[in-house]
Amino acid sequence: xxxxxxxxxxxxxxxxxxxxxxxxxxxxxxxxxxxxxxxxxxxxxxxxxxxxxxxxxxxxxxxxxxxxxxxxxxxxxxxxxxxxxxxxxxxxxxxxxxxxxxxxxxxxxxxxxxxxxxxxxxxxxxxxxxxxxxxxxxxxxxxxxxxxxxxxxxxxxxxxxxxxxxxxxxxxxxxxxxxxxxxxxxxxxxxxxxxxxxxxxxxxxxxxxxxxxxxxxxxxxxxxxxxxxxxxxxxxxxxxxxxxxxxxxxxxxxxxxxxxxxxxxxxxxxxxxxxxxxxxxxxxxxxxxxxxxxxxxxxxxxxxxxxxxxxxxxxxx
Ligand code: PGA
Numbered sequence: 538x539x540x541x542x543x544x545x546x547x548x549x550x551x552x553x554x555x556x557x558x559x560x561x562x563x564x565x566x567x568x569x570x571x572x573x574x575x576x577x578x579x580x581x582x583x584x585x586x587x588x589x590x591x592x593x594x595x596x597x598x599x600x601x602x603x604x605x606x607x608x609x610x611x612x613x614x615x616x617x618x619x620x621x622x623x624x625x626x627x628x629x630x631x632x633x634x635x636x637x638x639x640x641x642x643x644x645x646x647x648x649x650x651x652x653x654x655x656x657x658x659x660x661x662x663x664x665x666x667x668x669x670x671x672x673x674x675x676x677x678x679x680x681x682x683x684x685x686x687x688x689x690x691x692x693x694x695x696x697x698x699x700x701x702x703x704x705x706x707x708x709x710x711x712x713x714x715x716x717x718x719x720x721x722x723x724x725x726x727x728x729x730x731x732x733x734x735x736x737x738x739x740x741x742x743x744x745x746x747x748x749x750x751x752x753x754x755x756x757x758x759x760x761x762x763x764x765x766x767x768x769x770x771x772x773x774x775x776x777x778x779x780x781x782x783x784x785x786x787x788x789x790x791x792x793x794x795x796x797x798x799x800x801x802x803x804x805x806x807x808x809x810x811x812x813x814x815x816x817x818x819x820x821x822x823x824x825x826x827x828x829x830x831x832x833x834x835x836x837x838x839x840x841x842x843x844x845x846x847x848x849x850x851x852x853x854x
Pocket of ligand 1: 647648649650676694695697742745747749
């Protein structure tokens, strides 16, 4: 909207002047308007004088003791009502967003984060039915690009970006475990060495995946190389490949998802596992987090704490 024609109304003080003008017209008196607005009467006069100068036309006239509104003044009064109605409407909207009766939360998570984040978001949405919630699930590289573009309200990573101006807040543990098919020869064995695991056909996530990086790191720290059998770009595909007998893999325990009673997948007791990792909320420095995002962060951390206290963190699955 070009604003050059209304520039002189955009200066500081026009809104208070309009509010004084409206009160004077409604009450028909400078004195009563001053009383209502808790102002000194000369202040009211000055405000009306300034508004009249801005308008460049007479707005009020005093005949005897009575204040009358002029024809242009009546037009300004109509505009005043519209402006105040618009502000009231926007304030109602803001109030409902602040009270979480409306508003929006666009959460974006990595593929691995989707298992617990969708459950948390559903529980949050249930508590705040007026909030419009949406969940984006992406591979980590895409998620990083979206974060750089400020495309969503809030992000969940297990491997938060190291570079870039981001705020990182820990949520809860994300243990990585070694999954194998229930009939795997190592299933049920105790204290399996990493060297022994490295000889097993290994299924690994795509480049860029946080889970992949963690798996590679655990072998590299011991100067080992896994016996790579296949690269797959999702946790679900890896689980299917394990079930098909193609190998074993290191994945987040949360990837069991709703199949936590899945009997065909077992975790191997490898020394050093589960790997201790965490989930993190991430957002760009300087981001004005929407009220719904702030509330979701509080909700999720509280829920995670309760579950950890009860010893059932996997219950978010
Ligand atoms: P993923 O894990 O990229 O392997 O899905 C998430 C993360 O580490 O952020």
